[in-house]
Amino acid sequence: xxxxxxxxxxxxxxxxxxxxxxxxxxxxxxxxxxxxxxxxxxxxxxxxxxxxxxxxxxxxxxxxxxxxxxxxxxxxxxxxxxxxxxxxxxxxxxxxxxxxxxxxxxxxxxxxx
Amino acid sequence: xxxxxxxxxxxxxxxxxxxxxxxxxxxxxxxxxxxxxxxxxxxxxxxxxxxxxxxxxxxxxxxxxxxxxxxxxxxxxxxxxxxxxxxxxxxxxxxxxxxxxxxxxxxxxxxxx
Numbered sequence: 001x002x003x004x005x006x007x008x009x010x011x012x013x014x015x016x017x018x019x020x021x022x023x024x025x026x027x028x029x030x031x032x033x034x035x036x037x038x039x040x041x042x043x044x045x046x047x048x049x050x051x052x053x054x055x056x057x058x059x060x061x062x063x064x065x066x067x068x069x070x071x072x073x074x075x076x077x078x079x080x081x082x083x084x085x086x087x088x089x090x091x092x093x094x095x096x097x098x099x100x101x102x103x104x105x106x107x108x109x110x111x112x113x
Numbered sequence: 114x115x116x117x118x119x120x121x122x123x124x125x126x127x128x129x130x131x132x133x134x135x136x137x138x139x140x141x142x143x144x145x146x147x148x149x150x151x152x153x154x155x156x157x158x159x160x161x162x163x164x165x166x167x168x169x170x171x172x173x174x175x176x177x178x179x180x181x182x183x184x185x186x187x188x189x190x191x192x193x194x195x196x197x198x199x200x201x202x203x204x205x206x207x208x209x210x211x212x213x214x215x216x217x218x219x220x221x222x223x224x225x226x
Contacts, residue, residue, distance in 0.1 A: 042203050042216030043157070056213065091156055098212045104156030
């Protein structure tokens with residue numbers, strides 16, 4: 001069974017630029033999560049989707065971050081414009097249904113200069 | 114609100130020695146408890162979980178953890194570590210009947226030859 005796929009694996013941008021990350025969850029998984037993991041900290045949930053609907057985006061900085069999961073499968077997370085403090089690893093995870101075990105992708109490491 | 118405290122940011126231990134990674138949590142309601150491992154440049158992988166029942170939980174790779182409700186702790190142990198156990202370990206908590214997982218800041222395990 002293929003795992004959660006993410007791309008790109010690494011991205012370096014300058015502040016005020018835009019960036020987008022892509023996630024392909026495990027086939028059949030209805031729930032998809034985006035986490036932000038700042039160096040030295042644990043992952044923090046940014047947004048949770050159930051199929052193509054948002055369940056929880058309470059910790060998403062909506063002035064600059066956006067995410068979508070239009071067909072209930074792949075998802076993209078966008079930052080526009082990026083700030084220095086956005087430097088982090090962005091992890092995508094999926095689960096069969098909510099409250100089941102979450103499976104994590106390898107993450108995208110973003111560096112904002 | 115729930116919180117997780119991992120008391121040690123780094124733990125050095127000699128190969129084949131035992132190790133304990135400490136985790137304490139705070140919650141006014143019932144919770145589920147988890148330990149995840151993150152190998153370098155990889156996503157998180159579930160090591161073990163406590164949902165209910167026996168307070169001693171066994172996981173993958175020879176790890177185990179004990180849930181202690183009176184001390185609100187969920188310490189992770191392994192009797193003999195290997196160089197391949199070099200990774201970051203995250204303790205996490207989820208409120209029963211809720212979706213959100215709260216992660217600790219992580220403990221980096223260094224295996225010394």
